[in-house]
Amino acid sequence: MTNTNLATSNADLGAVRSFACRFCAAPLRTTFVDLGMSPLCQTHIAPEGLHEMEPFYPLHAYVCDQCFLVQLQEFVSPASIFTEYAYFSSYSSSWVEHAKRYAEMAIGRFGLSGSSKVMEIASNDGYLLQHFVNARVPVLGIEPAANVAEVAVKKGIPTTVRFFGRETARQIAQEHGRPDLLLGNNVLAHVPDLNDFVAGMKILLAPTGAITMEFPHLQRLMAENQFDTIYHEHFSYFSFVAVEKVFKHHGLTMFDVEELPTHGGSLRIFARHTENTSLPVGPRVDALRRRETEEGFLSLQRYRGFGQQVMATKRKLLAFLIDAKQQGKKVIGYGAPGKGNTLLNYCGIRTDFLDFTVDANPYKQGKFTPGTRVPILPPEVIRQAKPDYVLILPWNLKTEIMKAASYISEWGGRFVVPIPEVTVL
Numbered sequence: 323m324t325n326t327n328l329a330t331s332n333a334d335l336g337a338v339r340s341f342a343c344r345f346c347a348a349p350l351r352t353t354f355v356d357l358g359m360s361p362l363c364q365t366h367i368a369p370e371g372l373h374e375m376e377p378f379y380p381l382h383a384y385v386c387d388q389c390f391l392v393q394l395q396e397f398v399s400p401a402s403i404f405t406e407y408a409y410f411s412s413y414s415s416s417w418v419e420h421a422k423r424y425a426e427m428a429i430g431r432f433g434l435s436g437s438s439k440v441m442e443i444a445s446n447d448g449y450l451l452q453h454f455v456n457a458r459v460p461v462l463g464i465e466p467a468a469n470v471a472e473v474a475v476k477k478g479i480p481t482t483v484r485f486f487g488r489e490t491a492r493q494i495a496q497e498h499g500r501p502d503l504l505l506g507n508n509v510l511a512h513v514p515d516l517n518d519f520v521a522g523m524k525i526l527l528a529p530t531g532a533i534t535m536e537f538p539h540l541q542r543l544m545a546e547n548q549f550d551t552i553y554h555e556h557f558s559y560f561s562f563v564a565v566e567k568v569f570k571h572h573g574l575t576m577f578d579v580e581e582l583p584t585h586g587g588s589l590r591i592f593a594r595h596t597e598n599t600s601l602p603v604g605p606r607v608d609a610l611r612r613r614e615t616e617e618g619f620l621s622l623q624r625y626r627g628f629g630q631q632v633m634a635t636k637r638k639l640l641a642f643l644i645d646a647k648q649q650g651k652k653v654i655g656y657g658a659p660g661k662g663n664t665l666l667n668y669c670g671i672r673t674d675f676l677d678f679t680v681d682a683n684p685y686k687q688g689k690f691t692p693g694t695r696v697p698i699l700p701p702e703v704i705r706q707a708k709p710d711y712v713l714i715l716p717w718n719l720k721t722e723i724m725k726a727a728s729y730i731s732e733w734g735g736r737f738v739v740p741i742p743e744v745t746v747l
C-alpha cells in the first residue's frame with residue numbers, strides 16, 4: 323500500500339467516525355481539549371476486579387463551529403449511568419442548604435402558594451423539593467433512578483420514575499397538569515438528546531410559568547483550568563450565549579441569569595415562553611451576553627488555546643509531584659470524585675505518586691480508582707500514615723476538607739490543590 327492509499331483510508335475512517343453537534347447537527351471538527359483515553363468515572367474497581375481489563379473511551383471535547391456548544395461524543399447511555407445512581411444529594415449538607423435558599427427565593431419571587439405547582443427534573447432524593455413541601459407548595463419530582471426516587475417518595479415527595487423528554491412531558495402534562503415553576507439543577511450537562519429535553523420543557527411549562535436551571539459555567543471552567551470537570555457523563559459544557567441559543571430555538575426566552583459559586587462557578591438561568599411577555603427580560607441577561615461576546619465566546623479562536631493551557635497545568639502538577647517524591651516525601655490523595663478520575667488518568671498519576679486516597683463514602687472504601695488503581699481508604703488512616711502532602715481532588719470542597727483534616731499540621735503535613743494550578747496551602 324502506498325502512502326497515498328494509507329492517507330485515503332485514514333480519511334475514510336475519520337469520515338465514518340465524525341459526529342454531529344447535539345444541538346445544531348453541524349459536523350464537529352474543532353478540538354476543545356483532548357484528554358486522551360479514560361475509563362468511566364463511577365466504575366470504582368473492587369479488589370477481585372483488579373486482574374480484569376477495563377474499558378477506556380476517548381475523552382475528547384469538541385466545540386461546534388456553528389453554535390459554539392462544547393461537547394463530548396456519547397459513549398455511555400444515560401440508562402447505564404442513571405437508572406441505579408449512587409449519588410444522594412442529601413449527603414452534602416452545603417448542597418441541601420443551597421437548595422433551601424433557592425426555594426425561599428423562588429417562593430417569594432414567583433409568588434408560589436398552595437394553588438401553584440413546582441416540578442423538578444432529576445429531583446434526586448428530594449433534597450430540594452422538600453423545602454417546597456414544607457412551605458405547602460404542591461410538587462412533583464421527575465427522576466430516572468428508581469433507587470433514589472424511592473428515598474424521595476418515603477420522605478413524602480411525590481416522584482415519578484422517568485427520563486425527561488418530549489414524550490414524558492406530554493404524559494406528565496396530561497396526568498399532573500403543567501407547572502408554574504419547572505426546574506433542573508446539574509442535569510442539562512448530562513442530557514445526550516439536548517433538543518428533545520429542551521423541547522420537553524417547552525411542552526410541559528404552564529403558559530405563564532418559569533424555568534430555572536443550574537449548570538457549571540464554561541467561562542469559569544476555562545478561566546480556572548477546570549479540565550477535570552470534563553468526564554464522560556457530562557455531555558455538554560455551556561456558555562450563556564450557547565445555552566441561550568438552544569432555548570431560543572425551542573421558543574423559550576431567558577429573562578434573568580445569576581452567577582453562582584457552586585461547582586467551581588455555575589450559572590442559574592431563568593426562562594419563560596417567548597410569547598409570555600409578562601415576565602420582563604432583566605438587565606443581567608444583556609450584560610452577560612455582552613460580556614461573553616466581548617470575551618470571544620462566539621468565535622472559534624476563543625476555544626483554541628484551552629488545550630495548551632491544560633497541558634501546562636498537567637506539567638506543573640507533575641513537576642511538583644516528581645520533586646516531592648525525589649525529596650522522599652509521602653503524598654496521598656483526599657477524595658475519589660469524578661473529577662479526580664479525569665485528573666489522575668490524564669496526568670498519569672498512580673501509586674507511583676499517591677500512596678492511596680481516602681473517601682468518606684463507605685461505598686468507595688476498599689475499592690480502587692478507575693484506570694489508575696489507587697486504593698481508596700477511609701479518612702481515619704491519614705493519622706497513621708502521616709503524609710507530608712495531601713492532594714485534594716474535589717478542590718471545590720477544599721475549605722470543608724482542610725477543616726476536617728486540619729490535624730495534619732501536627733506532623734507538618736500540608737494540603738495541595740491541583741486546580742487552577744498546583745498550590746501548596
Ligand SMILES: [Zn+2]
Nearest residue numbers: 343346386389
Ligand atoms: Zn452546533
